[in-house]
Amino acid sequence: xxxxxxxxxxxxxxxxxxxxxxxxxxxxxxxxxxxxxxxxxxxxxxxxxxxxxxxxxxxxxxxxxxxxxxxxxxxxxxxxxxxxxxxxxxxxxxxxxxxxxxxxxxxxxxxxxxxxxxxxxxxxxxxxxxxxxxxxxxxxxxxxxxxxxxxxxxxxxxxxxxxxxxxxxxxxxxxxxxxxxxxxxxxxxxxxxxxxxxxxxxxxxxxxxxxxxxxxxxxxxxxxxxxxxxxxxxxxxxxxxxxxxxxxxxxxxxxxxxxxxxxxxxxxxxxxxxxxxxxxxxxxxxxxxxxxxxxxxx
Amino acid sequence: xxxxxxxxxxxxxxxxxxxxxxxxxxxxxxxxxxxxxxxxxxxxxxxxxxxxxxxxxxxxxxxxxxxxxxxxxxxxxxxxxxxxxxxxxxxxxxxxxxxxxxxxxxxxxxxxxxxxxxxxxxxxxxxxxxxxxxxxxxxxxxxxxxxxxxxxxxxxxxxxxxxxxxxxxxxxxxxxxxxxxxxxxxxxxxxxxxxxxxxxxxxxxxxxxxxxxxxxxxxxxxxxxxxxxxxxxxxxxxxxxxxxxxxxxxxxxxxxxxxxxxxxxxxxx
Ligand SMILES: Nc1ncnc2c1ncn2[C@@H]1O[C@H](COP(=O)(O)OP(=O)(O)OP(=O)(O)O)[C@@H](O)[C@H]1O
Ligand SMILES: [Mg+2]
Numbered sequence: 001x002x003x004x005x006x007x008x009x010x011x012x013x014x015x016x017x018x019x020x021x022x023x024x025x026x027x028x029x030x031x032x033x034x035x036x037x038x039x040x041x042x043x044x045x046x047x048x049x050x051x052x053x054x055x056x057x058x059x060x061x062x063x064x065x066x067x068x069x070x071x072x073x074x075x076x077x078x079x080x081x082x083x084x085x086x087x088x089x090x091x092x093x094x095x096x097x098x099x100x101x102x103x104x105x106x107x108x109x110x111x112x113x114x115x116x117x118x119x120x121x122x123x124x125x126x127x128x129x130x131x132x133x134x135x136x137x138x139x140x141x142x143x144x145x146x147x148x149x150x151x152x153x154x155x156x157x158x159x160x161x162x163x164x165x166x167x168x169x170x171x172x173x174x175x176x177x178x179x180x181x182x183x184x185x186x187x188x189x190x191x192x193x194x195x196x197x198x199x200x201x202x203x204x205x206x207x208x209x210x211x212x213x214x215x216x217x218x219x220x221x222x223x224x225x226x227x228x229x230x231x232x233x234x235x236x237x238x239x240x241x242x243x244x245x246x247x248x249x250x251x252x253x254x255x256x257x258x259x260x261x262x263x264x265x266x267x268x269x270x271x272x273x274x275x276x277x278x279x280x281x282x283x284x285x286x287x288x289x290x291x292x293x294x295x296x297x298x
Numbered sequence: 299x300x301x302x303x304x305x306x307x308x309x310x311x312x313x314x315x316x317x318x319x320x321x322x323x324x325x326x327x328x329x330x331x332x333x334x335x336x337x338x339x340x341x342x343x344x345x346x347x348x349x350x351x352x353x354x355x356x357x358x359x360x361x362x363x364x365x366x367x368x369x370x371x372x373x374x375x376x377x378x379x380x381x382x383x384x385x386x387x388x389x390x391x392x393x394x395x396x397x398x399x400x401x402x403x404x405x406x407x408x409x410x411x412x413x414x415x416x417x418x419x420x421x422x423x424x425x426x427x428x429x430x431x432x433x434x435x436x437x438x439x440x441x442x443x444x445x446x447x448x449x450x451x452x453x454x455x456x457x458x459x460x461x462x463x464x465x466x467x468x469x470x471x472x473x474x475x476x477x478x479x480x481x482x483x484x485x486x487x488x489x490x491x492x493x494x495x496x497x498x499x500x501x502x503x504x505x506x507x508x509x510x511x512x513x514x515x516x517x518x519x520x521x522x523x524x525x526x527x528x529x530x531x532x533x534x535x536x537x538x539x540x541x542x543x544x545x546x547x548x549x550x551x552x553x554x555x556x557x558x559x560x561x562x563x564x565x566x567x
Pocket of ligand 2: 041042043082153154
């Protein structure tokens with residue numbers, strides 16, 4: 001067990017951080033930690049790293065107590081903070097040297113390789129980097145010592161699609177090398193794409209832990225199909241797992257739960273001009289599958 | 299320079315160190331070259347000093363018994379009694395409060411503390427950098443005094459005792475730096491360290507310097523760190539081991555308290 005929490009609870013004074021979070025992350029997994037803003041993702045992560053101390057409950061990371069063995073854990077973990085802040089007056093290279101020296105055992109060849117792959121220029125001053133480039137620096141810093149566990153708090157914000165792909169490739173390689181990844185995100189497609197298992201946190205409570213496959217089958221997609229004539233609404237109304245069907249002229253709009261298979265096959269019987277699938281939204285999933293009561297389920 | 303937190307902190311201080319050494323060095327130089335003029339008009343000056351209201355004298359650290367025409371008397375009153383230690387206390391409090399406070403406010407503490415470096419090490423390394431910074435400023439201060447003295451051909455002086463007077467500022471400077479550091483260690487944020495650091499430095503100076511005049515009880519004066527600094531006497535009596543030990547001991551206690559607080563609290567909340 002790489003991460004295990006029992007009844008992990010954190011209140012900031014009276015303000016709710018997280019409540020009774022019981023989390024299990026197995027070795028070699030890419031675990032997605034999904035939740036909307038303010039759900040408690042960063043709070044959980046900062047507790048695992050002993051930056052903040054739980055009000056109740058406990059956590060072990062790599063089999064070690066998150067508080068007592070904090071330094072041993074830090075040595076074996078790579079971390080990208082949710083609100084990444086770096087030293088503006090250092091260059092990227094100086095910053096990485098500093099981090100590498102504080103950690104020890106960093107292979108500088110590998111740092112260069114990471115920088116190359118993320119298309120990152122090491123020599124500039126941090127304050128002159130764009131936010132995406134700062135984020136790359138955060139990633140290099142987390143990956144450079146090949147840690148057993150990567151804890152990444154919303155690491156893809158600000159990264160452009162190409163770099164994001166490269167980052168996903170890095171995650172995949174980390175997994176192949178036996179590293180475990182704990183990745184927080186509020187982006188469902190991203191989590192679906194890279195993760196094996198997903199924990200969903202909402203209003204401080206872990207409301208579900210699912211295999212990604214199971215989550216996908218529950219995913220809601222908003223679909224727009226454009227036909228070359230008036231939209232054949234009747235053909236779609238009675239399809240299983242399809243709801244909210246409406247049409248304006250040639251545009252047919254519907255919401256699909258699970259796979260698009262049935263809808264695509266039905267549509268293929270007509271001439272389809274265009275098909276637009278909107279990324280499912282997290283709140284939709286919460287509402288549809290966990291109901292309004294979700295925040296009372298522990 | 300990026301070998302550890304100590305060197306990185308010193309590196310961050312380098313521009314500031316340059317200006318502080320330049321400023322204090324030039325100030326010392328200037329005061330020394332000013333001294334012969336003082337000596338010539340010593341009679342008038344002594345009269346002026348004697349006529350100052352007692353409260354003014356006290357505030358500026360003066361004593362009636364001081365002979366301002368001697369180099370020791372001149373430097374004691376002008377520089378060592380309060381002007382110079384106030385200057386050094388300014389940077390000590392700002393750095394003391396900033397070491398943890400700045401990194402925490404900026405959010406850089408997260409990447410620093412996710413390394414396998416213990417929190418106590420962060421505090422000790424940074425405080426050690428302040429010690430070196432202070433020694434650098436004091437060295438420049440002393441160099442300014444000596445160069446200035448030689449340049450204007452002062453002969454009735456003891457350069458050794460000036461070194462003692464300069465070094466005597468180290469304990470009080472570190473004490474206030476440690477106070478500010480301790481508070482940010484325990485509480486987080488720079489405000490408390492800066493406020494209490496400067497507030498206590500000024501308030502306790504008043505209590506000490508006006509103590510005799512205002513009938514402030516001796517025990518209260520003894521609560522003021524300035525009571526143990528004795529910048530006005532140091533060029534005559536040298537450093538008092540007991541006073542130095544007390545201030546450095548309190549400094550160590552404050553740093554330890556800061557570590558204790560920092561180890562047990564949430565960071566970045
Ligand atoms: N320092 C703090 N003081 C008071 N409340 C806090 C503090 N930090 C977080 N909270 C509260 O704890 C809850 C969880 O916050 P957290 O930062 O863990 O959310 P998150 O899931 O990381 O959100 P985001 O996606 O916006 O990063 C929020 O309701 C937030 O208001
Ligand atoms: Mg967050």
